[in-house]
Amino acid sequence: MKRTIYFKNKPTIVGTGTIAGPKESSGSIAKYIKNKLDDDMYGEESYEKAESKMLFNAIKTAIDDSKKKDNEIDALIAGDLLNQIVASTFAARNFRFGYLGVYNACATFTEALTLGATLIDGGYMKNVVCATSSHFSSAERQYRYPLELGSTRPPQAQWTVTGAGACVLSSEGRGPKITCATIGKIIDFGVIDANNMGAAMAPAASDTLFTHFKETGLTPDDYDLIVTGDLGVLGSRALKDLIWEKGFDIEKQHVDCGELVYNICEDEYQGGSGAGCSSLVFSSYLYNKLKNKKLNKILLIATGALLSSLSAQQGESIPAIAHAVSLES
């Protein structure tokens, strides 16, 4: 059994596309986001259709950014949080290339990057788009309560990012390269509070990170940044403790996309979450820093809480997973 796979031909991210809602577009990474919305309905009649249109926009923007034509793209690998990943499906319906739907909750983005890198690196395809999205309003009403109820949010709750990010992976060209990936396994510490995703996901992030260090022989100092997806403030603290107990101190290198995406204010409590959180932050801010060589090597670990409304209602705890992707400028 091995969970780390290496990409000898180093698939290259030759273009990205990002789009975000009003709240994210006024956050701390705002200037790196390409398309900013004033209205999170995006001219559509439902939140779900708005999310799907955002994902389509991110994919289209990424393809344009890569200077490729649609007919040079071999496949789209995409996923989101909606039941039956319909945001991805309906976005993909507008393209004529192949489509592979994936789902690992908020870890979907690095799952897609891993599979996309495999298809490119193995010589099976030349250009693959990897994309994910989430939308505060579609997620809130699917997983929690109708927005009209105006439910109070507990302090450990995160705020689902309204945004989408997409990357074009290519077998040639210039840009940040994917060098290896460590695939996550499911970790379930028995957390049952569906408002406390950070606590559920931190052990999975720790397991993947530890496995990555063990299998590659790398240490935290080999990375400029170790970036988790959406652990939030509490979850990030838990991860740093858990991995410290295993002998690695990541205090200097660690940041969390959920902590980066918003301005710090009381409203968002723990920061952002959602399948669109890591794809938005990576495809905007982090991609820019890698491309301009302000960062040389980062490890991106998107983290997912694999519950459903039904599994929570049936009293199940929250299984979590984290996939890590190593990137070099």
Added chain:
Amino acid sequence: MKRTIYFKNKPTIVGTGTIAGPKESSGSIAKYIKNKLDDDMYGEESYEKAESKMLFNAIKTAIDDSKKKDNEIDALIAGDLLNQIVASTFAARNFRFGYLGVYNACATFTEALTLGATLIDGGYMKNVVCATSSHFSSAERQYRYPLELGSTRPPQAQWTVTGAGACVLSSEGRGPKITCATIGKIIDFGVIDANNMGAAMAPAASDTLFTHFKETGLTPDDYDLIVTGDLGVLGSRALKDLIWEKGFDIEKQHVDCGELVYNICEDEYQGGSGAGCSSLVFSSYLYNKLKNKKLNKILLIATGALLSSLSAQQGESIPAIAHAVSLES
């Protein structure tokens, strides 16, 4: 743009596991199914937990059948029809290897085989399990009506298979080999009747089949069988017409897993469907025939209708997809 990928090292299916509910266990492929249930609750307190336990059983049976140990498996690629694919997640929670969740509705099985074959063929992994499940009762109450309502089924409706199938793909060993795969793109002919999946999916199957013939240069006569996933009786007829119009006659070679899985009687109308339909029929009956060289070369095309309850309620038509995998004995 190309949608067919080739596996030079020919990943081998070295073991399979199957489990089915009472109805499937008395159907026409019954004698090839390994684990047969008298009760579709499988000792659990909900249909969803029963489905997850079935999927776990299929995976475990496949690993045992392959004579591998759990710690020789590098990853599980799995999916199902439940929201957030929780049947797969909770089945995967019991294993210690990596997990990649995938979703393309009833086309998920060939999507998983394609990605699994890529990971093996490219030398990234040695042993990968690909598995999917579905359950009549969990699907019925999620997608349609509470079972207690006793709703009348329209004549074009299919019957969701209660079953799970799993395959262990390996870089070495004896068994049927995966030689190539043609990845589907989304086709939407505007069908809005969620009871008529066959009509929605047939155009996607036709597109993938035509693309497969065009890109590989093969013809129907190169295959002993061309096996679709769950088009049902009407959908199969539609596929044969659609592909005939494009110049290929598959009358002699075509069978449908949905048509194979049940005895022919009025109750099931169109035959079976569900993410577990193609995985159950392939991993039992078809695998047996390939392994014993009663069949030499088949094309398996699982077909998926990518709707959700919500997308149907919001008036969307049904996008469909089909992924084809070519197998040799």
